Amino acid sequence: MSRIGYSPVELPEKVSVNINKDNLVVVKGPLGELSEKIDPRITVMVEDNQVNLSRSSEDNQTKSMHGLYRSLVNNMVEGVTKGFEIKQELVGVGFRAEARGQILELSLGYSHDIHFEIPPEVKVETKTERRSNPIITLKSIDKQLIGQVAAKIRSFRKPEPYKGKGIKFVGEQLRKKAGKSAGV
Numbered sequence: 159m160s161r162i163g164y165s166p167v168e169l170p171e172k173v174s175v176n177i178n179k180d181n182l183v184v185v186k187g188p189l190g191e192l193s194e195k196i197d198p199r200i201t202v203m204v205e206d207n208q209v210n211l212s213r214s215s216e217d218n219q220t221k222s223m224h225g226l227y228r229s230l231v232n233n234m235v236e237g238v239t240k241g242f243e244i245k246q247e248l249v250g251v252g253f254r255a256e257a258r259g260q261i262l263e264l265s266l267g268y269s270h271d272i273h274f275e276i277p278p279e280v281k282v283e284t285k286t287e288r289r290s291n292p293i294i295t296l297k298s299i300d301k302q303l304i305g306q307v308a309a310k311i312r313s314f315r316k317p318e319p320y321k322g323k324g325i326k327f328v329g330e331q332l333r334k335k336a337g338k339s340a341g342v
Contacts, residue, residue: 163224166208167232170239175204175231183231187238190299194234200227209235237299244308246294250315250323255284255292262294266315266325274314280307293328 169175173187181196196202199220201212209231213224236242248255254265262282264272276282280298294311298304308327317324319335326332 163211163213163221163228165228166210167228167235169204169207169209169235173235173239175209175235177202177204183234185231185234185238187235189238189241192234192237192300194227194230196227197223200224202227202231233301237301241297241299242301242304244296244304245328246296246308246311246325247328248292248294248325249317253292253315253323254286255294256286257282257284257294262311264311264314267323272314274311276307277303280304294325 170187173185176184176186178184181198181200181202182193183196183202184191184193199214200223201214203210203212211224211228211231213220248264248266250267252265252267254263256263260276260278260282262274262276262284264274266272276296279300280296280303283295283297284292285295286292296304296308296311298307312325312327315324317326317332319333320337322332322334
């Protein structure tokens with residue numbers, strides 16, 4: 159059984175947490191502001207630079223929500239203080255990526271280029287150097303949103319298991335399959 163929900167969330171300096179009467183938690187920090195609606199079965203309290211969450215009952219659904227909302231509040235606090243960053247690498251001959259404002263243009267070996275509009279809360283940068291794979295860098299304060307955008311970009315060309323061509327996260331280890339062996 160997980161005990162994540164019981165551990166308090168430490169609040170760094172310059173971060174404030176406000177709780178409305180309808181259980182809307184608003185976290186403000188140096189990088190921005192995030193909000194999350196909390197289920198009424200979970201009680202949120204701010205005391206002594208800590209956020210504590212408690213649950214009203216011991217049924218399984220409430221227990222799982224207790225840990226979930228503690229993690230969401232922790233991610234909001236971390237996002238408004240440090241922010242989140244995801245790097246993706248395009249592996250393949252002729253694969254290109256170029257950011258034009260909030261539009262990401264991808265050339266992934268299809269007969270057409272892909273134009274993907276990035277939400278305004280996410281900043282995108284691309285870096286292409288000679289003799290290295292293009293890298294897409296996503297930055298945001300919202301962990302859920304940046305993960306969703308990264309998953310959508312990856313879905314345009316997932317890494318294939320034989321050569322590893324496609325869009326992968328930087329540092330990701332791919333399991334490659336052995337190809338056909340020559341029959342004798």
